[in-house]
Amino acid sequence: MWQTYVSAASLDDALRVLAEKREKARVVAGATDLILEIERGVRKGIETLVDITRIPKLDQIVLDEDGNLHLGPLVTHNHCVASKLIREYALPLAQATWEVGSPQIRNRGTIAGNLITASPANDTITPLMALDAKVRLRSLRGERVVALKDFYTGVRRTVLEPDEMLVDIVFPALKANQRGIFLKYALRRAQAISVVNAAIVLTFENQRVNKAAITLGAVAPTIIHATEAEAYLVGKSLDSETIQRAAELAMQAARPISDIRGSAEYRRYMVGVLIRRGLTAIAQGQERGNLPDMPVLLWGKSSPNSNGLTKTIVHTHNTPIQTVINGKHYEFSTGQNKTLLRLLREEAGLIGTKEGCAEGECGACTVFLDGVAVMSCMVPAVRAHQAEIRTIEGIAEGDRLHPVQQAFVEEGAVQCGYCTPGFIMSAVKLLEEKPRPSIEDIQYAITGNLCRCTGYYKIIQAIERAAEQHEERV
Numbered sequence: 317m318w319q320t321y322v323s324a325a326s327l328d329d330a331l332r333v334l335a336e337k338r339e340k341a342r343v344v345a346g347a348t349d350l351i352l353e354i355e356r357g358v359r360k361g362i363e364t365l366v367d368i369t370r371i372p373k374l375d376q377i378v379l380d381e382d383g384n385l386h387l388g389p390l391v392t393h394n395h396c397v398a399s400k401l402i403r404e405y406a407l408p409l410a411q412a413t414w415e416v417g418s419p420q421i422r423n424r425g426t427i428a429g430n431l432i433t434a435s436p437a438n439d440t441i442t443p444l445m446a447l448d449a450k451v452r453l454r455s456l457r458g459e460r461v462v463a464l465k466d467f468y469t470g471v472r473r474t475v476l477e478p479d480e481m482l483v484d485i486v487f488p489a490l491k492a493n494q495r496g497i498f499l500k501y502a503l504r505r506a507q508a509i510s511v512v513n514a515a516i517v518l519t520f521e522n523q524r525v526n527k528a529a530i531t532l533g534a535v536a537p538t539i540i541h542a543t544e545a546e547a548y549l550v551g552k553s554l555d556s557e558t559i560q561r562a563a564e565l566a567m568q569a570a571r572p573i574s575d576i577r578g579s580a581e582y583r584r585y586m587v588g589v590l591i592r593r594g595l596t597a598i599a600q601g602q603e604r605g606n607l608p609d610m611p612v613l614l615w616g617k618s619s620p621n622s623n624g625l626t627k628t629i630v631h632t633h634n635t636p637i638q639t640v641i642n643g644k645h646y647e648f649s650t651g652q653n654k655t656l657l658r659l660l661r662e663e664a665g666l667i668g669t670k671e672g673c674a675e676g677e678c679g680a681c682t683v684f685l686d687g688v689a690v691m692s693c694m695v696p697a698v699r700a701h702q703a704e705i706r707t708i709e710g711i712a713e714g715d716r717l718h719p720v721q722q723a724f725v726e727e728g729a730v731q732c733g734y735c736t737p738g739f740i741m742s743a744v745k746l747l748e749e750k751p752r753p754s755i756e757d758i759q760y761a762i763t764g765n766l767c768r769c770t771g772y773y774k775i776i777q778a779i780e781r782a783a784e785q786h787e788e789r790v
Contacts, residue, residue: 317354317653320364320632321698325625327374327454330366331481335456337364338478344696345369345390346424348417349433351655351694352675365696368481370625377401379489387485392620393422393430393440394613403607405489408443408498408515411607415439415500418507418764419614419742420691421676428482431464434472434538437510442533443498445541446515449487455480468538493520497603499590503577506763507677510534511578514566514590518549518598525549530562530591535570535583542569545591554599563591612760614689616748622686623702631698639700641666642710651697657681659697660707668708668737672766679765680734682741683707689745691764708737711744720744720782729778731769739765743779751786753779 324330334341341364342350353359368374368389375390377399385406387396393413396402403410416422416430416439430440431451441464449464453476467474476482490496496517502508512534519527528549530542545565552558572583597603631637637648641664651663657674660666660683672678674693681692684706685699711718717725720743730736739762746753746761753761758779767775 318362318365318696319653320630321652321696322364322366323370323625323629323631323698323701324366324368325370325628327368327371327481327483329628330368330371331454331456331479333364333366334481335479340364341366341478343368343481345426346392346429346694347696348421348425348676348691348694349429351696355674367696367699369622369699372624374483375620379405383489383491384486385489387427389426389428389482389484391427391485393417393425393427394419394615395620396427397422397611398613398615398619401489406443406447406487406496407490407603407607408446408496408517409440411498411605412439412443412500412513412515414607414611415498415502415513417676418679419612419761420679420682420689420764421507421694423614423620423688424690424694427485431467431485432474432476432482434468434474436471436536436538437513437534439498439500439510439513439533441539442513442531443496443515444485444487445539446496446517446529446531447487447490448529449485451482452484452486453477453480454483459483461486465541471537490517491519493526494518495520495598495603497594497597497605499594501586501590506760509577512572512583512586512590514587514594516591516594516598524551524553526551530566532566532570532587535572535587540569540571542566542591544569554595559592559595559599562595563588566591608756608760610750612746612753612757613749614742614745614761616684616687616745618687620686620688625702629701631701637698637701639703639705641700641705642707648697654697655693656683656685656695656697656700656705657692659700660692660705666707666709670734670737672734672738677766678735679738679742679762682738682765684741684745689742708741711740718744719785720747720779723778723782723785724775727774727778727781729771729774731767731771735765735767735769739767739775743782746779747783747786751783753783755780 344367374388396413500513517529528546567588572580651659670680672680
């Protein structure tokens with residue numbers, strides 16, 4: 317694991333550490349990929365983590381006077397899902413971010429991190445490339461702007477230098493004569509890596525395509541354009557024959573491999589399916605698809621808000637972690653190179669938060685970090701410093717069970733019980749956010765939680781019961 321953890325108070329402080337440590341340092345924002353890579357031994361030689369999550373104003377989404385959208389390096393997937401600007405002027409990106417992981421993952425994972433990880437299956441790269449995005453890279457040496465299509469050099473490889481940090485993602489907002497869509501095929505509805513994904517952005521003039529961008533993910537070493545399909549669409553209206561031919565040309569652009577998720581032949585076939593579906597949806601004015609108007613975020617009543625720092629803090633193995641857990645102040649002299657999950661269990665002795673998978677798949681470790689539901693197995697322990705955390709032990713109101721806990725008892729929504737704390741945490745945050753959730757809201761809220769006993773019916777009934785009881789009390 318890491319030796320030093322730097323909680324940066326400013327961008328300049330973060331860049332200074334990167335300039336000094338270079339290959340031995342990594343920037344931490346969501347850390348949803350990096351933590352797993354370190355624990356699995358994929359990322360070796362990393363001695364210093366540079367946490368930028370306390371630097372103010374890096375989580376903003378801005379539309380400038382030139383019609384360009386800007387995403388700061390701390391903009392998370394759920395920031396995009398919730399943003400009116402993104403939903404109105406960059407619909408494919410909103411759809412892609414909604415498809416990523418689970419609410420807990422979307423609350424931590426950033427768009428910048430998704431781009432930098434550089435997997436050809438990462439969902440946000442595909443729409444951003446179709447939207448003609450650029451990234452701004454900064455170091456103590458200066459700044460440079462790189463088109464996203466030139467940012468990648470291969471599988472999980474980019475032009476980002478060791479002392480550089482991505483500080484801005486910029487792309488033109490969609491205009492009134494432009495339409496776009498993102499589609500993904502995966503092996504399950506949530507918490508799934510793309511077998512294939514695709515983004516389409518079309519510019520129309522007199523009901524004919526004037527310009528086309530079709531990008532494909534998980535079918536080549538990097539995200540690619542289906543250039544022949546793009547050229548074919550220009551000057552044409554979207555009739556069935558045109559759509560079919562464009563889909564065939566897009567299939568020819570794919571260069572997939574076979575792996576555990578699907579064969580090369582199947583991936584190529586699914587490219588055609590997605591492009592047909594996407595072009596048909598645009599032709600019929602139905603490109604918004606199933607993106608909900610009021611998505612479940614597991615934010616509770618307010619937007620995420622972490623406490624800023626007055627000065628940069630360098631944590632080593634003996635620097636204390638001072639935090640508040642369930643309203644009680646704690647100070648830990650050990651655990652600096654652990655995850656938050658293990659800090660809670662091993663240092664704080666709060667064993668209600670469970671370790672199921674330790675890789676963000678099962679949700680048994682769900683806690684509230686600064687008011688937002690996250691997977692604690694994917695959060696560095698030092699992130700708890702000067703933060704507020706709530707665990708399953710802090711849900712009850714004195715000697716009285718929380719209404720969700722009571723409903724789980726009354727409905728018998730427990731089998732082996734191992735997953736129960738995580739489900740309760742997700743349900744509590746859902747009801748803070750939506751006191752009267754629909755069945756779809758409940759299902760989305762628990763997409764990050766797995767019950768290996770397959771007890772979902774009772775769990776859903778318990779959450780419905782808790783919502784009804786809350787409404788009766790109001």
